[in-house]
Amino acid sequence: MTDWIKATELAPLRLRKRLKVIVENIAIALFYVDGKVFALADICVHKGSHLSQGLVFKGRVVCPGHQWAFDLTTGWADQWAKCQPVFPVRVEGDVVYVKLEPQVRTSPPTPAHDSGEPG
Numbered sequence: 333m334t335d336w337i338k339a340t341e342l343a344p345l346r347l348r349k350r351l352k353v354i355v356e357n358i359a360i361a362l363f364y365v366d367g368k369v370f371a372l373a374d375i376c377v378h379k380g381s382h383l384s385q386g387l388v389f390k391g392r393v394v395c396p397g398h399q400w401a402f403d404l405t406t407g408w409a410d411q412w413a414k415c416q417p418v419f420p421v422r423v424e425g426d427v428v429y430v431k432l433e434p435q436v437r438t439s440p441p442t443p444a445h446d447s448g449e450p451g
């Protein structure tokens with residue numbers, strides 16, 4: 333069990349909507365969407381493009397490499413049955429914290445995947 337580690341201040345993430353941070357040598361892409369913060373591994377599981385440079389559309393981040401679309405909550409890419417690691421994230425005051433416990437699904441989430449639990 334790891335501790336919560338400060339990833340960034342909330343203000344620059346809220347302003348830019350996406351931000352790459354390095355936490356203990358791990359590159360993490362943070363996204364701010366509809367008042368929520370999501371944290372995924374920055375390096376794409378397909379061929380290594382940076383998700384922090386991707387576009388967010390309908391709850392997914394679209395990788396700039398080959399346009400795989402990863403669910404911001406689960407990391408799952410429906411069309412390829414692959415999962416981008418996601419990190420537990422929380423906001424406390426003006427600080428965003430992550431836990432370096434990446435979660436990777438091995439099966440698709442159920443339609444109501446709001447639990448965020450890996451499958």
Ligand code: FES
Pocket residue numbers: 376377378379380381395396397398399400
């Ligand atoms: S590198 Fe991300 S989809 Fe190919």
